[in-house]
Amino acid sequence: MDDHQVQQLTEQISMTYFKKPFRHRAYFNSRLKTTGGRYLLNSHDIELNKKYLTEHGQKELEGIIKHELCHYHLHLEGKGYRHRDKDFRALLKEVGAPRFCTPLSAKKQTRNVRTYMCTSCGQTFLRKRAMDTNRYVCGKCGGKIKEMIKKG
Structure with missing residues:
Protein backbone atom coordinates (compact mmCIF):
# COMPACT_ATOMS: atom_id res chain seq x y z
CA MET A 1 0.00 0.00 0.00
CA GLY A 96 -16.11 1.73 16.57
CA ALA A 97 -12.61 3.17 16.59
CA PRO A 98 -10.03 1.92 19.11
CA ARG A 99 -8.85 4.30 21.82
CA PHE A 100 -5.35 2.80 21.71
CA CYS A 101 -3.64 0.80 18.98
CA THR A 102 -2.13 -2.64 19.46
CA PRO A 103 1.53 -2.29 20.45
CA LEU A 104 4.19 -3.31 17.96
CA SER A 105 6.35 -6.28 18.88
CA ALA A 106 9.34 -4.89 20.73
CA LYS A 107 12.70 -5.61 19.22
CA LYS A 108 15.07 -6.15 22.11
CA GLN A 109 18.11 -3.93 21.89
CA THR A 110 21.07 -5.58 23.51
CA ARG A 111 23.30 -3.10 25.22
CA ASN A 112 26.87 -3.71 26.26
CA VAL A 113 27.19 -4.01 30.02
CA ARG A 114 30.64 -3.32 31.41
CA THR A 115 31.88 -5.17 34.45
CA TYR A 116 34.26 -3.54 36.92
CA MET A 117 35.91 -5.19 39.94
CA CYS A 118 37.67 -3.97 43.07
CA THR A 119 41.25 -5.26 43.25
CA SER A 120 41.23 -5.54 47.06
CA CYS A 121 37.82 -6.88 48.14
CA GLY A 122 36.52 -8.38 44.88
CA GLN A 123 33.30 -6.32 44.79
CA THR A 124 31.86 -6.25 41.22
CA PHE A 125 30.07 -3.33 39.56
CA LEU A 126 27.91 -3.50 36.43
CA ARG A 127 27.67 -0.31 34.38
CA LYS A 128 25.99 0.60 31.08
CA ARG A 129 28.45 3.44 30.49
CA ALA A 130 32.20 3.44 30.64
CA MET A 131 33.75 4.63 33.88
CA ASP A 132 37.12 6.32 34.50
CA THR A 133 38.83 3.82 36.82
CA ASN A 134 41.53 6.34 37.82
CA ARG A 135 38.90 8.72 39.18
CA TYR A 136 36.74 6.33 41.23
CA VAL A 137 37.43 3.90 44.08
CA CYS A 138 35.45 1.03 45.59
CA GLY A 139 32.58 2.22 47.76
CA LYS A 140 32.95 -0.74 50.08
CA CYS A 141 36.68 -0.70 50.93
CA GLY A 142 38.20 2.26 49.05
CA GLY A 143 40.36 -0.01 46.85
CA LYS A 144 41.30 0.45 43.20
CA ILE A 145 38.80 -0.51 40.50
CA LYS A 146 39.68 -2.25 37.23
CA GLU A 147 37.55 -3.18 34.23
CA MET A 148 37.06 -6.88 33.63
CA ILE A 149 37.88 -7.88 30.06
CA LYS A 150 35.39 -10.21 28.39
CA LYS A 151 36.80 -13.41 26.93
CA GLY A 152 35.25 -14.78 23.79
Whole structure:
Protein backbone atom coordinates (compact mmCIF):
# COMPACT_ATOMS: atom_id res chain seq x y z
CA MET A 1 0.00 0.00 0.00
CA ASP A 2 1.34 3.43 -0.92
CA ASP A 3 0.42 7.02 0.04
CA HIS A 4 -2.14 7.33 -2.75
CA GLN A 5 -3.99 4.20 -1.62
CA VAL A 6 -3.92 5.40 2.01
CA GLN A 7 -5.42 8.71 0.89
CA GLN A 8 -8.25 6.91 -0.90
CA LEU A 9 -8.85 4.56 2.05
CA THR A 10 -9.01 7.51 4.46
CA GLU A 11 -11.48 9.39 2.23
CA GLN A 12 -13.62 6.25 1.94
CA ILE A 13 -13.62 5.60 5.72
CA SER A 14 -14.50 9.24 6.36
CA MET A 15 -17.54 9.12 4.09
CA THR A 16 -18.66 5.66 5.32
CA TYR A 17 -18.40 6.19 9.08
CA PHE A 18 -18.52 9.97 9.54
CA LYS A 19 -20.66 10.99 6.51
CA LYS A 20 -18.25 13.88 5.98
CA PRO A 21 -15.47 14.35 3.41
CA PHE A 22 -11.79 14.23 4.28
CA ARG A 23 -10.27 17.21 2.44
CA HIS A 24 -6.64 17.00 3.54
CA ARG A 25 -3.71 14.60 3.15
CA ALA A 26 -3.19 11.17 4.66
CA TYR A 27 0.21 9.53 4.20
CA PHE A 28 2.77 7.19 5.75
CA ASN A 29 5.52 8.68 7.90
CA SER A 30 8.46 6.31 8.33
CA ARG A 31 9.81 8.32 11.28
CA LEU A 32 6.90 7.31 13.56
CA LYS A 33 8.22 4.68 15.97
CA THR A 34 5.82 4.11 18.86
CA THR A 35 2.45 5.40 17.66
CA GLY A 36 0.07 4.14 15.00
CA GLY A 37 -0.67 7.57 13.61
CA ARG A 38 -1.14 11.22 14.40
CA TYR A 39 -3.39 14.10 13.42
CA LEU A 40 -1.53 17.35 12.76
CA LEU A 41 -3.46 20.33 14.15
CA ASN A 42 -1.86 23.00 11.94
CA SER A 43 -2.07 21.32 8.54
CA HIS A 44 -5.01 18.96 9.34
CA ASP A 45 -3.05 16.09 7.74
CA ILE A 46 -2.95 12.55 9.09
CA GLU A 47 0.33 10.65 9.34
CA LEU A 48 0.31 6.87 9.68
CA ASN A 49 2.90 4.31 10.74
CA LYS A 50 3.41 1.74 7.96
CA LYS A 51 4.75 -0.83 10.45
CA TYR A 52 1.20 -1.34 11.76
CA LEU A 53 0.06 -2.36 8.28
CA THR A 54 2.90 -4.85 7.81
CA GLU A 55 2.74 -6.29 11.34
CA HIS A 56 -0.99 -6.22 12.21
CA GLY A 57 -2.74 -5.95 8.82
CA GLN A 58 -5.22 -3.63 7.14
CA LYS A 59 -7.92 -4.03 9.83
CA GLU A 60 -5.62 -2.45 12.44
CA LEU A 61 -4.67 0.33 10.04
CA GLU A 62 -8.35 1.09 9.40
CA GLY A 63 -8.90 1.35 13.16
CA ILE A 64 -6.02 3.81 13.43
CA ILE A 65 -7.43 5.86 10.53
CA LYS A 66 -10.85 5.97 12.25
CA HIS A 67 -9.20 7.14 15.47
CA GLU A 68 -7.30 9.93 13.69
CA LEU A 69 -10.43 10.93 11.75
CA CYS A 70 -12.21 11.39 15.09
CA HIS A 71 -9.53 13.95 16.02
CA TYR A 72 -9.82 15.51 12.56
CA HIS A 73 -13.59 15.98 12.37
CA LEU A 74 -14.00 17.12 15.98
CA HIS A 75 -11.17 19.64 15.65
CA LEU A 76 -12.66 21.14 12.48
CA GLU A 77 -16.08 21.37 14.17
CA GLY A 78 -14.61 23.14 17.19
CA LYS A 79 -15.54 20.35 19.59
CA GLY A 80 -13.38 18.46 22.10
CA TYR A 81 -10.86 16.53 20.00
CA ARG A 82 -8.43 15.46 22.75
CA HIS A 83 -8.35 11.95 24.23
CA ARG A 84 -9.84 13.06 27.54
CA ASP A 85 -12.80 14.98 26.03
CA LYS A 86 -16.35 13.57 26.19
CA ASP A 87 -17.01 14.41 22.53
CA PHE A 88 -13.97 12.43 21.46
CA ARG A 89 -14.81 9.36 23.52
CA ALA A 90 -18.43 9.40 22.34
CA LEU A 91 -17.41 9.61 18.66
CA LEU A 92 -14.87 6.79 19.12
CA LYS A 93 -17.63 4.57 20.48
CA GLU A 94 -20.07 5.61 17.75
CA VAL A 95 -17.76 4.71 14.85
CA GLY A 96 -16.11 1.73 16.57
CA ALA A 97 -12.61 3.17 16.59
CA PRO A 98 -10.03 1.92 19.11
CA ARG A 99 -8.85 4.30 21.82
CA PHE A 100 -5.35 2.80 21.71
CA CYS A 101 -3.64 0.80 18.98
CA THR A 102 -2.13 -2.64 19.46
CA PRO A 103 1.53 -2.29 20.45
CA LEU A 104 4.19 -3.31 17.96
CA SER A 105 6.35 -6.28 18.88
CA ALA A 106 9.34 -4.89 20.73
CA LYS A 107 12.70 -5.61 19.22
CA LYS A 108 15.07 -6.15 22.11
CA GLN A 109 18.11 -3.93 21.89
CA THR A 110 21.07 -5.58 23.51
CA ARG A 111 23.30 -3.10 25.22
CA ASN A 112 26.87 -3.71 26.26
CA VAL A 113 27.19 -4.01 30.02
CA ARG A 114 30.64 -3.32 31.41
CA THR A 115 31.88 -5.17 34.45
CA TYR A 116 34.26 -3.54 36.92
CA MET A 117 35.91 -5.19 39.94
CA CYS A 118 37.67 -3.97 43.07
CA THR A 119 41.25 -5.26 43.25
CA SER A 120 41.23 -5.54 47.06
CA CYS A 121 37.82 -6.88 48.14
CA GLY A 122 36.52 -8.38 44.88
CA GLN A 123 33.30 -6.32 44.79
CA THR A 124 31.86 -6.25 41.22
CA PHE A 125 30.07 -3.33 39.56
CA LEU A 126 27.91 -3.50 36.43
CA ARG A 127 27.67 -0.31 34.38
CA LYS A 128 25.99 0.60 31.08
CA ARG A 129 28.45 3.44 30.49
CA ALA A 130 32.20 3.44 30.64
CA MET A 131 33.75 4.63 33.88
CA ASP A 132 37.12 6.32 34.50
CA THR A 133 38.83 3.82 36.82
CA ASN A 134 41.53 6.34 37.82
CA ARG A 135 38.90 8.72 39.18
CA TYR A 136 36.74 6.33 41.23
CA VAL A 137 37.43 3.90 44.08
CA CYS A 138 35.45 1.03 45.59
CA GLY A 139 32.58 2.22 47.76
CA LYS A 140 32.95 -0.74 50.08
CA CYS A 141 36.68 -0.70 50.93
CA GLY A 142 38.20 2.26 49.05
CA GLY A 143 40.36 -0.01 46.85
CA LYS A 144 41.30 0.45 43.20
CA ILE A 145 38.80 -0.51 40.50
CA LYS A 146 39.68 -2.25 37.23
CA GLU A 147 37.55 -3.18 34.23
CA MET A 148 37.06 -6.88 33.63
CA ILE A 149 37.88 -7.88 30.06
CA LYS A 150 35.39 -10.21 28.39
CA LYS A 151 36.80 -13.41 26.93
CA GLY A 152 35.25 -14.78 23.79
